[in-house]
Amino acid sequence: MSTHEQPGSIADALRAVEEQRVAAQERHSARLAEVDEEIERLQESIQNLQAQIQTLQESRAQIEQEQDPEFEGGAELIFQVLREHSGRLAERAAMWAEAVAAVEAQKNKALQSPEIAPLVAEYQQFRDGGDAALAQLPPSYRKAIEEVHNKVRDQLRAHLEELDVTPELDAESIPLDVVFSSDEGLVMIITPVSADVYSQWAGRPAGLDTRIAAKIVEGLYTALRGTAAEAAEAVYGGHEGLLAMELEIPLDMSGFPERLQAAMEQTFESAVDIAAARVELRLAKVPVDLLLPADDEEVDDA
Amino acid sequence: MLDALKPLDLHGAALELGEHPFEVVRLLVMAGHSVEPSVPRDRIAQLRVFGGIETWWGSIELPDDDNRRRAIVRGMIEAMLQRELIGDRTTRRENLYRGLPAEDYEVAAYAVSVLIQLGGLVLTRAPSGALVSIHPDWADGARALVSRGQAPPELAGLWEG
Known part of the structure; x- marks a missing residue:
């Protein structure tokens, strides 16, 4: 019911209608303004939330980028150990070279013994001028002299084999780690051996480091032999100064890491001379990320 | 003097074959041999055959070319x-x-x-x-x-x- 007074005339009634219409419009406008204000407030909140989301997304991207340095830190740890082992190897290789030289000196001394020296002299005499002199002899004499020479040669060879003993170091056993990864058909091996063993081999003696590198290469190809990838060839190079090997194998070749592990262990165990140098070679599998260089450089051909 | 009677170390074998030492190791493995500190001379000959190793240069006559x-x-x-x-x-x-x-x-x-x-x-x-x-x-x-x-x-x- 209306609280307004009953209009006395149509004119009053029209005025009253107009007043009510204006009042209704004002109420309507006030309600709209109230809703608009609420919408604006919510929009502001949304904008604030979007700004917060944006900030969080930026933080996330930054964290994502920071993931690599964490891995680089891991790689650095691995290489720190390998470098330390490389230093150990260099020291042990020097000791081993001395021991080998001592054996060689003993061998040379033994060659001058009354038992062997005459054989050496006879062998030398034949080698120095035997061919020319032999050519002038009748075939039957020549044959007889050659037989004598061959006998002397075989005796000398036997003596040399006998004298070729493996030295035994009286030193503390040192463990040396070799690491490998196998990921998406790429096998990477990093050794504690200097890359010079590969790249500068012609100018250096085949010492203990070469011998260890050779056993690692042997283990790698022993693992490959008899598989679908036996014709694959490793690429060798330097990785932070250390000898590195890379090998591509078929993606569907399963079980290769286990095969490599077994072959390496067997190869290492069979190296009597490396054991005599008091070196214990160990193979460890690591995630590929821990072997990748900091700046994603490839293994360089040394 | 007695070198001809001694077995070769890995570098000696590599020089003899004209291959890198690591390739000598690979050939030894593929030919079914273990890799010992020294390589007997008769094995060098076997590897030469197994690897098809030949030396051509020396007998090759270069064509007449100013480059x-x-x-x-x-x-x-x-x-x-x-x-x-x-x-x-x-x-x-x-x-x-x-x-x-x-x-x-x-x-x-x-x-x-x-x-x-x-x-x-x-x-x-x-x-x-x-x-x-x-x-x-x-x-x-x-x-x-x-x-x-x-x-x-x-x-x-x-x-x-």
Whole structure:
């Protein structure tokens, strides 16, 4: 019911209608303004939330980028150990070279013994001028002299084999780690051996480091032999100064890491001379990320 | 003096075969031998056969060419043609440059890699090593290179050094 007074005339009634219409419009406008204000407030909140989301997304991207340095830190740890082992190897290789030289000196001394020296002299005499002199002899004499020479040669060879003993170091056993990864058909091996063993081999003696590198290469190809990838060839190079090997194998070749592990262990165990140098070679599998260089450089051909 | 009676160490075996020591190790393994501190001399001979290791340079006569680099490549391909190394008849890749002086070796090795990329030479891999042959479709091209020095344009840069 209306609280307004009953209009006395149509004119009053029209005025009253107009007043009510204006009042209704004002109420309507006030309600709209109230809703608009609420919408604006919510929009502001949304904008604030979007700004917060944006900030969080930026933080996330930054964290994502920071993931690599964490891995680089891991790689650095691995290489720190390998470098330390490389230093150990260099020291042990020097000791081993001395021991080998001592054996060689003993061998040379033994060659001058009354038992062997005459054989050496006879062998030398034949080698120095035997061919020319032999050519002038009748075939039957020549044959007889050659037989004598061959006998002397075989005796000398036997003596040399006998004298070729493996030295035994009286030193503390040192463990040396070799690491490998196998990921998406790429096998990477990093050794504690200097890359010079590969790249500068012609100018250096085949010492203990070469011998260890050779056993690692042997283990790698022993693992490959008899598989679908036996014709694959490793690429060798330097990785932070250390000898590195890379090998591509078929993606569907399963079980290769286990095969490599077994072959390496067997190869290492069979190296009597490396054991005599008091070196214990160990193979460890690591995630590929821990072997990748900091700046994603490839293994360089040394 | 007594060296001829002593077994060779890995470096000695490598020098004897004209291969890298690691390749000697690979050959030993693929031929079924273990890798000992020394390599007996008779094993060297076995590896030479197993790996198809030959030394061509020394007996190769270089063609008359005012560009030594081109002469090396022509001489190398001529040696392949003389041995009829076309299609299925292959040779060990390193045979193409073993025995060359370092600079010529690099020229020959580079030319071989370019020719493999171009398909003129075919590379296959076997346990005995990397093998190459002339692709039958390039046999005439090989002859043109040998007789007239007419080479694929990709090799032109090599002549200039």
